[in-house]
Amino acid sequence: MMSQIFTGTQTKWMLLFVGAVSLMICGCAVKPQPAVDVYMEPVAERSPAQIDTETGTMTLEQKGVAVTLQPLTEVDLFALTDDPGINPYLVVERNGAVEPLYTVFEVTVHNLDTPRVQVAEDAAVLIDKNGAQHAALPYDYFERLYDDVDTSRSEVIARPYYPYHYAPYYPSYYHHSYVDVEALEEGRSMAQDSIFAGGKLFRGAKRRGLFIFDRLDNDATEVRMVVSGIRIVPADGQQVELEFKFDFKQVVALK
Numbered sequence: 001m002m003s004q005i006f007t008g009t010q011t012k013w014m015l016l017f018v019g020a021v022s023l024m025i026c027g028c029a030v031k032p033q034p035a036v037d038v039y040m041e042p043v044a045e046r047s048p049a050q051i052d053t054e055t056g057t058m059t060l061e062q063k064g065v066a067v068t069l070q071p072l073t074e075v076d077l078f079a080l081t082d083d084p085g086i087n088p089y090l091v092v093e094r095n096g097a098v099e100p101l102y103t104v105f106e107v108t109v110h111n112l113d114t115p116r117v118q119v120a121e122d123a124a125v126l127i128d129k130n131g132a133q134h135a136a137l138p139y140d141y142f143e144r145l146y147d148d149v150d151t152s153r154s155e156v157i158a159r160p161y162y163p164y165h166y167a168p169y170y171p172s173y174y175h176h177s178y179v180d181v182e183a184l185e186e187g188r189s190m191a192q193d194s195i196f197a198g199g200k201l202f203r204g205a206k207r208r209g210l211f212i213f214d215r216l217d218n219d220a221t222e223v224r225m226v227v228s229g230i231r232i233v234p235a236d237g238q239q240v241e242l243e244f245k246f247d248f249k250q251v252v253a254l255k
Contacts, residue, residue: 030094030095030096031096032078032084032092032096032098033096033097033098034074034075034077034078034098035074035075035097035098036073036074036075036253037074037252037253038073038074038100038218038250038251038252038253039056039071039073039250039251039253040056040071040105040223040248040249040250040251041056041248041249041250041251042056042057042058042246042247042248042249043222043247043248043249046247047060047245047246047247048060049246055070056070056071056248057069057070058070058246060244060245060246061112062242062244063114063232063240063242064111064112064113064114064232065109065110065111065112065114065117065230065232065242066108066109066110066112067107067108067109067110067227067230067244068107068108068110069105069106069107069211069225069227069246070105070106070107071103071104071105071248072104072105072106072210074090074098074099074100076104077089077090077098077100077104078090078098080190080194081190083183083186084098085183086183086186086187086190087187087190088101088142088187088188088190088191089101089102089104089212100215101215102137102212102213102214102215103126103134103212103213103214103215103216104210104211104212104213105124105210105211105213105225106208106209106210106211107124107196107208107209107210107211107227108206108207108208109201109206109207109208109230110201110205110206111201111202111203111204111205111206112203112204113203114203114232114234115202115203115233115234115235116200116201116202116203116232116233116234117200117201117202117230117231117232117233118198118199118200118201118230118231118233119198119199119200119201119207119229119230119231120198120228120229120230120231121138121197121198121229122135122136122138122198122229123136123196123198123227123228123229123230124136124196124211124225124226124227124228125225125226125228126211126213126216126223126224126225126226127223127224127225127226128216128217128220128222128223129220129221129222129223130220132220134213134214134216135213136196136211136212136213137195137212137213137214138195139191139192139195139197142188142191142192142195143188143191143192194209194210195209195210195212196208196209196210196211197209198229211225216250218250218252220250221249221250221251222247222248222249222250223247223248223249223250224245224246224247224248225245225246225247225248226243226244226245226246227243227244227245227246228241228242228243228244230242230243230244
């Protein structure tokens with residue numbers, strides 16, 4: 001895997017931008033082959049949530065506010081874009097394997113019957129079975145990474161339809177690397193548009209987006225998502241702070 005080529009903070013930086021940095025190599029490329037290797041299952045006995053067993057979606061409701069969480073698999077992440085080269089949440093490896101870079105949930109906050117609800121930007125924390133806490137990554141995190149890319153050496157080279165990603169460590173192949181500025185900008189826009197953003201919700205309004213977390217280790221089999229920072233703002237009276245807890249089991253599929 002490409003994650004074995006780089007170490008430390010360089011790993012995440014390189015893997016994040018591998019979708020925007022294309023390496024042209026002689027020979028045929030392998031078509032991306034996304035597959036569900038790791039997925040999340042709702043833990044029904046620990047929660048009063050409504051559960052969709054087909055999608056793993058959980059919905060909790062409190063005081064006229066509903067929060068719905070759906071864990072996204074590798075296949076779901078791949079389907080977010082037609083071109084995997086602009087997808088900031090995964091990498092396509094040399095053999096066509098698709099590798100998620102993050103643990104991702106889609107969230108919908110729905111104000112069912114409250115005059116106004118205020119949702120904070122940092123509304124989610126993921127806690128694993130060892131007690132380690134992971135805050136949802138804001139868009140600013142991705143924006144800083146994109147800003148660190150030096151595009152001054154970019155060259156205009158046509159990309160293939162599938163911008164397959166190769167590590168530059170295969171001496172038997174001639175390769176030519178370049179920064180695809182267009183893909184870089186599309187990836188930035190995709191992150192900005194898809195990451196959950198807080199704000200005001202009036203009665204009947206919904207807000208949907210993605211909670212992005214550093215990818216959990218495979219041995220983090222039990223996780224809890226805590227969604228807080230949701231406040232009911234009445235016309236008069238004291239504000240009410242809500243907290244929603246969702247329990248999942250991370251499953252590593254057999255290969």
